[in-house]
Amino acid sequence: MRKINVFDTTLRDGEQSAGVNLNFEEKLEIAKQLERLGVDVMEAGFPASSQGDFRSVQAIANTVKGSSVTGLARSVTNDIDVAWEALKNSAEPRIHVFLATSPIHMTYKLRMTPDEVVRTAVESVKYAKAKFPQVQWSAEDASRSELPFLATIIEAVIDAGATVINLPDTVGYTTPHEIGNMFRYLTENVPNIDRAILSTHNHDDLGMAVANSLAAIQNGAGQVECTMNGIGERAGNASLEEIAVALNIRKDHYQADTGLTLKEIKRSSSLVSKLTGMIVPSNKAVVGANAFAHESGIHQDGVLKNKETYEIFTPELVGVSSNRMVLGKHSGRHAFKEKIVELGFNGTEDQLQTIFKAFKDLADKKKDVTEDDLFALMTEATVGEAVAHYELEALQVNYGTNNIPTATITLNVPSEGTIQEAATGSGSVEAIYNTLERMIDGPVILEDYRIQSINGGRDALAEVFVKIQYDGVESTGRGTAHDVLEASAKAYIHAINRTINRRAYNAERMKQLNA
Ligand code: KIV
Ligand code: ZN
Numbered sequence: 001m002r003k004i005n006v007f008d009t010t011l012r013d014g015e016q017s018a019g020v021n022l023n024f025e026e027k028l029e030i031a032k033q034l035e036r037l038g039v040d041v042m043e044a045g046f047p048a049s050s051q052g053d054f055r056s057v058q059a060i061a062n063t064v065k066g067s068s069v070t071g072l073a074r075s076v077t078n079d080i081d082v083a084w085e086a087l088k089n090s091a092e093p094r095i096h097v098f099l100a101t102s103p104i105h106m107t108y109k110l111r112m113t114p115d116e117v118v119r120t121a122v123e124s125v126k127y128a129k130a131k132f133p134q135v136q137w138s139a140e141d142a143s144r145s146e147l148p149f150l151a152t153i154i155e156a157v158i159d160a161g162a163t164v165i166n167l168p169d170t171v172g173y174t175t176p177h178e179i180g181n182m183f184r185y186l187t188e189n190v191p192n193i194d195r196a197i198l199s200t201h202n203h204d205d206l207g208m209a210v211a212n213s214l215a216a217i218q219n220g221a222g223q224v225e226c227t228m229n230g231i232g233e234r235a236g237n238a239s240l241e242e243i244a245v246a247l248n249i250r251k252d253h254y255q256a257d258t259g260l261t262l263k264e265i266k267r268s269s270s271l272v273s274k275l276t277g278m279i280v281p282s283n284k285a286v287v288g289a290n291a292f293a294h295e296s297g298i299h300q301d302g303v304l305k306n307k308e309t310y311e312i313f314t315p316e317l318v319g320v321s322s323n324r325m326v327l328g329k330h331s332g333r334h335a336f337k338e339k340i341v342e343l344g345f346n347g348t349e350d351q352l353q354t355i356f357k358a359f360k361d362l363a364d365k366k367k368d369v370t371e372d373d374l375f376a377l378m379t380e381a382t383v384g385e386a387v388a389h390y391e392l393e394a395l396q397v398n399y400g401t402n403n404i405p406t407a408t409i410t411l412n413v414p415s416e417g418t419i420q421e422a423a424t425g426s427g428s429v430e431a432i433y434n435t436l437e438r439m440i441d442g443p444v445i446l447e448d449y450r451i452q453s454i455n456g457g458r459d460a461l462a463e464v465f466v467k468i469q470y471d472g473v474e475s476t477g478r479g480t481a482h483d484v485l486e487a488s489a490k491a492y493i494h495a496i497n498r499t500i501n502r503r504a505y506n507a508e509r510m511k512q513l514n515a
Contacts, residue, residue: 266287
């Protein structure tokens, strides 16, 4: 059985998804979860791209010790120097340097000849190798590159010190047959290929990212790059959970497996979905809400007689618990704590107290509190904003089919005390947002608003995601509450707090740089 290394790029390529904007605390939380999942390598960001990315890559490199942490760099010395500063204290410093190799990228984007590209790639790998024990080199747009040229440049960068060679299908153009040929060709035509691990990295523009990844593995790739829930640039990247489960369930066919702790998949997926605001479609393989739902009578009958008639793997394999009702209003603090620790809680006593209170409030309104409810409360309490400039204290909405909807809101503003305001709107949510806009000194543009229920049922928790533009900056926010209007208000306030924190961080950085 071959061991396939999993290189997770949720925090780099995944974070490049349109509308996704994770902050420092959120990235750290996802990194810790990826470590629990057991990924071999996690790409924590692109350190030279911004101060924020540098800070989070550095914090992740200093915190995560069970996975190798890496950062992306262009083939320029400054990017490599900055990546070294961010990654030098990681358990196994590793850099990911890339340069495009396809005719279209070399001619129009890089404006370099193929010889110049080889020289630049070799120089950057040598420069990186003087600092990093592990150097991964990527041939951007490899799937549209000429195979003999790829063979030449790969041989040269391996001689220069690269230990992993990644061959991305950057634009999601290739097919399983073609990518298989590419990996086979390079395995057979690069003389020093045994000194490096070949890696595959696929985008999903034609919906073939997972199939292409598996075909590459069958033809020599020893590392697969992917993201949780398949998030990423444009149509996304190959989805980690689909590759991991496909390899595990079809070991007979692939003769390969990852070392992942598969039962952490569901939690990883839920965390990434909550923190990025990218909702997982219910029909999504492995982690969608319907992935184990049997609707047709014939299927239900079959499953009752023998699960394997229609179920090729159990929900438990990927951490989906069949016993979803976990606690009720009579559950005590001890049972509660045990449950949330089981769900991955490792926060402070204060956070535990906050979640317990939120649980008790919810249990008063909702008969059965499920694991998903607890997970939502836990995420809200433990991955909040570093500073809450505005806190919702009270919300009242008057709505009637023949009235003008009016919202009255009280906010707690630590620097000012309590403030109150009221405004109208053409609907309840608009009335709330018009009121908040006055209170925080708008204007605020609402670019996106999405709502979903956790688990379903008429007493379900509501989860709202918003994307706003405030102070010239785009930001996202999320809010969970038993009531949809309260969840809507919380999501908006969360987005505002995030913007203010980011502005404060940037101002502080400018001050330091100018000092
Ligand atoms: O898709 C791609 O080519 C990339 C590279 C930077 C590896 O993400
Ligand atoms: Zn990519």
